[in-house]
Amino acid sequence: MNHAALNQYKSVGVQSGLTDASPHQLITMLLDGALDRVACARGAIERSEVARKGELLGSAIAIIDSMRASLDYDKGGEISVNLGRLYDYVERRLVEANATANTAVLDEASSLLREIKAGWVAIPADMRRAR
Template sequence: MYAMAAMKQYQSVNVQAQVSDATPHRLIQMLMEGGLTRLAQARGAMARGDIPLKGTLIGKALGIIGGLRQGLDLEAGGELATNLDRLYVYMTERLTEANVKNDPSILDEVSELLRKVKSGWDGIAQ
């Protein structure tokens, strides 16, 4: 039990260090990575029948997608920002449905959409 607590503390410190040194571009990448991780964890919880954990993890993924959406500059970002906003709204609706219906295929769909957005975002850095 102590080892698990120590590991969580280490991960928390590690993430805090990464965030403090990150560029705005990297922060968005980290959000997307976190969203994908929470979706994968929610899928695992769903498969195990751990409904409370599934709900918590989908809630965290929803929060991350909400954060990505809030970071959009709809005035300066033009059509791209508007389309991303619509996609994030769609993801939010689908995740809510996945939670209610306990449907892992919806989690897979949203994960794939987020991976595609992340792939494009990662390409900007190169």
């Protein structure tokens, strides 16, 4: 399968998933997307693909920024404030990794995103629907 066909196939799958996804599932998908881009950026660093690294980290930062912008500080209170600060920190670490090509910084950002995802996935099903 050529790359264009593969990308089209992936696009259809993503669009289908977005249509059927709950808000909780959408955040999980966004976290997965950010984690995937950070992992791919790590590979780009290892292969000295500077432009690709920048594209991938820029995309990861945009995903995290959109999640930060969607936080509801009225309903989420302290949790939203803390999560917003954590998203900001991860974004700053990704900017640093882009500037320095430091894979240890990427590993730290990935670890934090995985922790956020684990917490998100652990939310009980009845609470997911309550919002």
